[in-house]
């Protein structure tokens with residue numbers, strides 16, 4: 001057997017697509033140069049301990065997938081829509097408003113001045129050392145979307161971003177989004193990652209949000225891609241005074257799924273609420289790494305993640321809360337519960353608290369368990385079938401989080417996919 | 430209707446039921462009394478199909494069909510209902526959703542159409558009134574945070590909803606205040622019917638003032654040691670279990686009995 005590569009293959013360091021403003025091309029080049037020695041994660045890499053074995057990048061995957069196709073355009077969404085195919089925006093499949101106070105632009109359509117401004121801010125929400133693969137996205141993106149809300153701007157409907165990869169050949173895609181939410185602006189952004197085709201592909205996505213004072217942003221992220229898609233994604237958020245960020249991440253497993261979510265509460269009184277649901281089956285994998293930095297005082301964070309692992313699948317949760325010395329009167333709550341639906345499944349969970357301020361309220365809890373036999377017996381003793389009883393109890397585990405997703409169409413999509421999972425996982429006795 | 434012959438059952442290798450014989454006919458009400466730990470709940474759970482208990486020998490038939498062959502849910506659909514001594518709390522599944530799923534599973538089994546949400550709601554409201562539970566309880570998680578008495582009323586509510594052929598009530602009277610005992614007894618009496626049998630486990634004679642049983646059995650150390658009419662319950666109340674030659678756990682049982690006398 002070939003030994004695992006110790007460095008990222010240089011094949012990954014050749015971006016395609018030159019249709020970008022000069023400042024973005026320069027940034028890309030600079031990031032690429034910095035990645036020449038990027039070590040590949042191994043079991044010994046702390047934040048990849050449980051997941052490195054799932055990461056299998058081949059040189060065939062290094063080539064960018066062609067920016068064509070329009071499957072995603074068929075999706076009806078109750079709101080505005082931007083379709084990315086293989087990391088590139090498809091304007092003809094997209095429908096979104098062009099308003100004075102809300103600009104939604106492709107990277108390629110930015111003026112040099114606007115691009116320079118963006119270059120200053122790209123990657124600012126993510127710590128390059130902790131989120132190794134975010135840098136790769138910056139070295140490779142071929143397009144991207146920048147969403148800028150001026151002060152007080154309110155987008156009246158959710159904006160759906162459909163990220164599709166068409167895996168008709170082996171290759172990769174590097175979708176990129178940057179959201180600049182001005183003072184007291186409001187936005188609901190739904191990101192849905194889907195795939196078609198069967199070849200082995202790699203998706204490396206980054207979405208960043210900067211929230212100015214009083215901004216209110218909701219981000220729903222659905223990871224629905226196929227069995228052939230390795231996906232490493234990162235979401236970075238910085239929040240100024242009294243802003244509010246709400247995130248709902250729902251992920252279904254794959255050969256490799258990794259999501260890093262990092263929130264920095266930089267302004268007094270900012271608050272974030274992070275909900276997550278992960279469902280894995282067969283030999284799938286899913287790894288969520290979240291970090292909440294309480295930098296400023298009087299901020300609230302509330303995090304609730306649930307993992308469900310069936311068959312021989314493997315789910316990982318790592319939740320870190322870091323309360324900085326100045327962050328007095330921080331209020332941080334983290335709950336992670338895990339449900340193993342088979343003895344062959346594995347879940348690794350690790351809450352990490354680092355508290356450097358003395359006047360804080362911080363609570364966390366993590367549990368791992370199975371469906372409760374007594375509850376099952378109670379249900380079937382009322383004539384309810386085994387399958388249905390299992391479904392009721394499994395749904396009970398995540399009901400609350402699914403119900404909190406603020407867009408009905410997304411809840412329906414999630415429920416439909418869950419029903420599929422239940423059909424595959426639970427049989428009648 | 431129900432015929433139990435020489436039933437032996439054990440849990441984790443320990444024999445609990447040591448040869449139970451019991452015949453129950455349609456329309457009858459049987460009470461089972463006996464000291465703590467004698468196996469009353471075990472009998473109830475075995476009848477309902479809890480596979481935490483292993484039946485090592487004996488037979489149970491209901492309407493001439495082998496009950497022990499059947500899965501728990503099949504037994505329920507054939508009309509076996511167990512009101513649990515300790516009803517289970519299931520947060521995240523609403524009482525309403527639970528009961529509706531249950532009622533529809535039964536209807537499906539009988540080849541009847543499902544009840545829609547509105548029809549079901551109407552029925553649920555009526556019955557919750559009958560057991561004096563605020564309909565707001567329907568929205569809460571199954572038994573979640575219910576008081577002891579509320580849980581028991583919820584069990585009776587389910588029995589009324591499902592109209593079983595054989596209702597097994599495991600200490601449904603325990604922990605009830607006087608008004609609740611009346612409500613629950615009225616519920617059980619409403620269940621009494623020509624074509625239905627009731628098997629109730631109780632420690633308290635006072636329940637039997639409200640629900641007059643046809644037979645009373647004393648279960649001790651996994652066996653029925655005495656059977657009689659309702660006067661047996663009165664005698665137990667007066668004399669405790671000791672006169673029957675039952676040695677262990679009398680203290681708990683007789684103190685329970687004397688509590689009920691107060």
Ligand SMILES: Nc1ncnc2c1ncn2[C@@H]1O[C@H](COP(=O)(O)OP(=O)(O)OP(=O)(O)O)[C@@H](O)[C@H]1O
Nearest residue numbers: 440441445464465466467468469470471472481514
């Ligand atoms: N799951 C179990 N594991 C081990 N022992 C058990 C289990 N369930 C019951 N037992 C034991 O079986 C015996 C009978 O228990 P059971 O619950 O049937 O008694 P009971 O007559 O209903 O008592 P009570 O009046 O206190 O309700 C007890 O000694 C009990 O500890």
Ligand SMILES: [Mg+2]
Nearest residue numbers: 469470471514
């Ligand atoms: Mg008992």
